[in-house]
Amino acid sequence: MSPRLPNTVALVLAAACGCDAGGADGPDADADASTDAGDFVDVEATVHHRSPDTDAMAAIPASTFAMGHPVERPGGYGQPWKENELPEHEVTLPAYFIDDREVTVVEYAEFLAAEGGEVHRHPLQPIVRSGRDYAAADGAADLPISLVSWFDAVTFCAWAGKRLPTEAEWERAARGPDGSLFPWGEDWPTCAHAAFNAGSTFCAEAPLPAGSHSPPGDSAEGCRDMSGNVAEWVADVYDRYPSEPQTDPHGPANGRYRVVRGGGFHEGSAALRSTARWAADPADRSVGVGFRCAVRP
Amino acid sequence: MRAGWTWLTIGLAAAPGSADDDTCTTAFDGACDELQACALGTDSSDCDAACAAGWSAADAGACAHDAAVAAAGVPPPPDTGSHGTGGWTGVWSGTINARGRTVSEQLVRHFKVYVPPSYDPRTATPLIYVLGGFTVDMYGLDAYTELLRTADLNGFIVVFPQQHYYDFGPDIGWVFAWNVFRSDWVGRGWTDNPDVDFIRNLTAELKRSYNIDRTRIFASGHSRGAAMSIILAFVLTDTIAGFVSESGFAEANGFDAEMRAYTGDRLVPGALVHGTSDPDVPLAESDGIRDLLVESGWVPDEDFVYFRLENVAHEWQPQYNQQIWDFLTEHPLPLEAATP
Numbered sequence: 224m225s226p227r228l229p230n231t232v233a234l235v236l237a238a239a240c241g242c243d244a245g246g247a248d249g250p251d252a253d254a255d256a257s258t259d260a261g262d263f264v265d266v267e268a269t270v271h272h273r274s275p276d277t278d279a280m281a282a283i284p285a286s287t288f289a290m291g292h293p294v295e296r297p298g299g300y301g302q303p304w305k306e307n308e309l310p311e312h313e314v315t316l317p318a319y320f321i322d323d324r325e326v327t328v329v330e331y332a333e334f335l336a337a338e339g340g341e342v343h344r345h346p347l348q349p350i351v352r353s354g355r356d357y358a359a360a361d362g363a364a365d366l367p368i369s370l371v372s373w374f375d376a377v378t379f380c381a382w383a384g385k386r387l388p389t390e391a392e393w394e395r396a397a398r399g400p401d402g403s404l405f406p407w408g409e410d411w412p413t414c415a416h417a418a419f420n421a422g423s424t425f426c427a428e429a430p431l432p433a434g435s436h437s438p439p440g441d442s443a444e445g446c447r448d449m450s451g452n453v454a455e456w457v458a459d460v461y462d463r464y465p466s467e468p469q470t471d472p473h474g475p476a477n478g479r480y481r482v483v484r485g486g487g488f489h490e491g492s493a494a495l496r497s498t499a500r501w502a503a504d505p506a507d508r509s510v511g512v513g514f515r516c517a518v519r520p
Numbered sequence: 521m522r523a524g525w526t527w528l529t530i531g532l533a534a535a536p537g538s539a540d541d542d543t544c545t546t547a548f549d550g551a552c553d554e555l556q557a558c559a560l561g562t563d564s565s566d567c568d569a570a571c572a573a574g575w576s577a578a579d580a581g582a583c584a585h586d587a588a589v590a591a592a593g594v595p596p597p598p599d600t601g602s603h604g605t606g607g608w609t610g611v612w613s614g615t616i617n618a619r620g621r622t623v624s625e626q627l628v629r630h631f632k633v634y635v636p637p638s639y640d641p642r643t644a645t646p647l648i649y650v651l652g653g654f655t656v657d658m659y660g661l662d663a664y665t666e667l668l669r670t671a672d673l674n675g676f677i678v679v680f681p682q683q684h685y686y687d688f689g690p691d692i693g694w695v696f697a698w699n700v701f702r703s704d705w706v707g708r709g710w711t712d713n714p715d716v717d718f719i720r721n722l723t724a725e726l727k728r729s730y731n732i733d734r735t736r737i738f739a740s741g742h743s744r745g746a747a748m749s750i751i752l753a754f755v756l757t758d759t760i761a762g763f764v765s766e767s768g769f770a771e772a773n774g775f776d777a778e779m780r781a782y783t784g785d786r787l788v789p790g791a792l793v794h795g796t797s798d799p800d801v802p803l804a805e806s807d808g809i810r811d812l813l814v815e816s817g818w819v820p821d822e823d824f825v826y827f828r829l830e831n832v833a834h835e836w837q838p839q840y841n842q843q844i845w846d847f848l849t850e851h852p853l854p855l856e857a858a859t860p
Contacts, residue, residue, distance in 0.1 A: 294831055306831045307839040342560070342584060347637055370638075374584035420663040428610070454669065480842060489672070491663025494838075501669070502842045506584070509672030510637050 275384035275518045280320035281445045282520075283396050290314040290394055291464050292498045303493035307500060313468040314391045321388055321396045322515035324433040324447045325367035325455065326379065332357040338382045345370040345508055365432035367453045367513040373481045373505030376456045376514040385516035387458040390482045390500070391472050392517055397450065397485070397497035399443030404496055406442035406449040412495050416440040417451025418488040419495055426451075427488050429510070450495035453513035454487040461502035480504060487511030554582035598855055600735045601644030602727035609635045611662075616725055618718035620684075621705040629718045630682035632658050635730070636672045646676040646736035646849060647726065649719060649752070649760075651683075651745030653767075655695040658682040665742075666838035674845055677730065681718060683745075698741075698748040700773045710755045710778060719752055723759055734859065735852035740764030740844075742836045743801055747773055750809070753788045754779060761853040762789040764844055766836045767798055769805035770812070779812055787823045789851035791844040795832025803828070823851075 292308035332350045335343060335357040344350065348370050349363035359366075371379075373387075380386045388396070397406050407416055414426035417440050434447040441447055449455075459474025461482045474482070480502035486494035489511045493499065503512070542548065542565050544558030552570035553563045560582060571583040613632040620627045639645055648671075652661050658680040662668050671678045683696035699705055699715050710716060719739070726732055739749035739760045746768025753763035754775075770776040782788075790813075794806035810826050818824050825847050827840050 302833070302835070305837060305839045306829050309831060342581075372584065374581065378581050378584075420668075422663065423659050479846075483669075487669060489662070489668040490666055491660075494663075494666055501666075501839060503673050504842065504846075507673035508638075509669055511669050511672055 275320075275516075277320045277518065277520075279323055280518070281323045281396065281442070283316075283319050283321060283392070283444055284400075285316060285318045286395065286400065287313060287315040288395050288398065288400075288402055290391055290469075290498075303496060304498065307463065308498045310464055310466045312464055312466055314395070314472060315468070315470045316391060316395055317471060317519065319388075319392055319517055319519050321392060321446060321517040322385075323445050325453055325513045325515050326376075327359075327364065327433050328366045328368050329359040329364035330383075331368035331371075331379065332359050334379050334382050339375070339378065343371075343375045343378060347510070365434075367430050367433045367448070369430060369453050369510050369513045370508040371456070371513060372508050373456045373503075375508075377458075380514070380516035383516055385518040387456060387514060388517035389471075389473055390457045390459040390484065391469070393449075393455065393457045393484050394497060396444065396446050397442060401443065403443070404498075406446065406497060407440055412440075412451065412492050417448065417486075417495055419451040419486060420489055420491045422491070425488060430488055430513075448485075450486050450497065451490075452488055453511055454483050454485045454490070454494075454501075454509075456503075456505075456512065456514040457482045457484055461500075483512055552582055599644070600733045600852075600855055600858070602730070602732040602734055602860070604726070604728050604730040604732065605641055607635060607639070607641065607730040609637050609639050616718070616722050618714060618721050619712070620714055621699070623707065623712075627684060627714065627718075629684065629722070630658070631722055632662075632680040632682075633726070634662060634668050634671060634678040634680075636675060636677070638672070638675055639677070639730070641731045643675075644731055644733035646674075646733045646738070647679060647723075647730075648676060648738045648740055648764075648845075648848075649679050649681060649749070651681060651698060651739065651741030651748050652696070653741075653743030653745050654697055656683075656742075656745070657696055665740075665836050665841070667841060670838075670841040670845055673842070674849070676736075676845070676849075677726075677732070679722070679726065681715075681722060684714070698744050700744055700747045700751065700775070702774060710751060713751065713755070715748055716752065716755050720756060720759065723756075733852075735855055736761055736849055737853075738762050738764065738848050740766070741768065742766045743768065743834065747775065750779075750790070751775055753790065754782055757784050757786070757788065758853075758857055758859045761858075762791075762848050762851055764791045764793070764848070765806065765809065766793040767795065767801050767806075767834050768792070768809075769801050771805055771808050772801075776808065776812055779809075780816065782816070786854070786857065787818050789848065790824045791840075791847055792824065792826040793829065793837050793840060793844075794827075795829050795834065795837075797830075797832060798834045800834040 289311050291311040292304040293311045349360035351358050351360050417436055418427040418431050430452050437447045442449055459482045460478035461480040462475045483501045483503045544563035546553045547563045548565050552567035554560050554567050567582040571586050611634050615628050615630050617626055618629045650661050661680045667678050683698050685694050686697050687694050699713055705714055739752040741749035746765035749763040750765055750770055753760045792806045794803050796803055813824055
């Protein structure tokens with residue numbers, strides 16, 4: 224077991240478990256942070272990190288909501304929901320912050336330069352390397368970073384003093400307090416709402432700058448691009464939902480796949496629904512999958 | 521208050537890890553301390569074991585590092601590529617000739633291709649065909665199946681062949697359809713099937729254009745397209761490594777008899793997906809395929825997988841794309857059996 228050190232935080236652990244890394248004062252708090260790290264108290268981190276900047280984050284109040292899709296009738300033609308969104312179940316979450324947009328190329332380049340380096344870089348990312356420095360390629364600074372593995376996303380968020388959102392946090396932020404079908408409400412998407420596959424054509428041939436569809440595509444609490452543009456890694460291991468009510472769920476402890484949410488510029492309108500979910504190998508990367516981070520106050 | 525910017529204690533340029541390299545003070549204590557307290561590659565004695573046992577979030581960075589190092593040090597796999605040297609990435613469409621329902625009839629057949637941006641002609645890349653259901657054209661299949669994301673994540677090419685247009689009489693009219701009934705064409709057998717010829721020709725052309733993994737070419741489909749994917753896998757046994765049948769059938773078109781008569785050395789791997797509430801193709805069709813396979817020696821969950829789903833009717837189920845791909849790619853054609 225690692226020795227406990229002052230000012231240590233279980234950042235990497237918290238990144239996946241959705242637990243509060245640093246207590247009420249965030250990662251800088253001097254408190255015994257491991258007590259907030261749930262089952263992972265025996266592994267502490269001397270990870271140095273940034274203090275999370277919540278200015279560019281949406282504040283989601285504590286709430287109880289219906290997660291998943293209700294069974295209306297079997298999913299026949301024209302029924303877009305999938306059976307892995309069942310059963311609808313009650314979830315209670317404490318208040319949290321979630322990035323109001325997807326992590327961008329310039330932010331990720333900053334991370335590579337400061338901490339990540341080549342281990343977390345993909346050669347097709349629009350990032351230019353010069354020695355130990357990394358910078359966004361011309362015109363790419365505000366694009367959402369993609370071609371990142373789940374591991375990359377976890378590490379970035381830890382570096383940023385945050386963590387990946389849990390699947391429940393992601394869905395609650397996307398659906399808003401009214402539990403809407405899409406982040407912007409009940410209307411099916413148009414290219415004004417999101418970058419997606421609009422049938423015989425794509426709204427965009429590649430991801431657009433983060434926030435391009437604001438305000439029409441925004442969630443009730445100000446999150447941009449929760450649907451479309453790039454889909455997003457979340458913390459949880461992929462599995463079927465439990466049926467009983469959950470409080471601050473973090474998903475199963477182990478499993479082969481992690482969850483991707485939100486739909487990307489390649490996906491059709493059904494994939495943009497806020498309850499849609501997929502399994503993906505955490506080591507895989509896609510031009511259509513990025514992430515955003517979250518943190519507890 | 522501590523400064524907002526400091527540094528992770530990780531050594532990103534660490535050499536490939538081994539027990540000999542362990543310099544972390546807590547190495548050999550059973551806990552993977554890389555990223556938390558040690559530079560990457562300095563507690564490999566503990567982290568290798570942790571990653572192999574199923575990493576936790578705490579091990580994420582160490583396991584990612586492990587994977588990168590392992591990938592760099594793994595000997596190259598056998599050369600399964602077709603060695604095509606060119607090819608666009610992204611979405612494109614084209615045409616190719618194939619026989620029609622009679623020997624003398626030649627048709628221009630259409631197809632759409634998606635090549636992920638990560639495609640590298642130096643690497644043999646798997647390919648999957650996606651065949652639409654009755655009347656369904658190829659253009660909406662990418663959104664419908666959500667296979668582009670799966671292709672991006674896993675690095676394979678997706679091909680959407682277009683069904684040909686046939687007149688089904690005054691009640692239905694001219695619609696897209698696969699030739700899945702033996703009476704649909706004139707010829708010596710299933711190898712003369714116009715769609716088998718189409719896929720055979722298209723595969724040869726794509727192999728010339730791209731570096732295709734000859735051992736990992738698969739056929740998938742929905743409904744009538746699923747029936748066609750089964751035909752392709754059992755007829756083009758030197759080309760198609762396995763099938764995905766979503767809401768498919770084999771008995772309704774009589775192909776179950778061909779499957780029972782199959783004498784190939786290899787148990788053709790496949791994935792069946794069917795909803796218990798399917799109003800269009802009875803669940804009994806996929807149940808029948810399962811029973812047929814088992815009676816013929818296939819072992820469930822080893823040689824084929826069956827997702828028999830409650831609350832599901834007649835729709836492709838994209839939430840299983842990843843699991844199905846993982847099953848297929850673990851069941852390649854033997855290299856010696858694959859057409860060059």
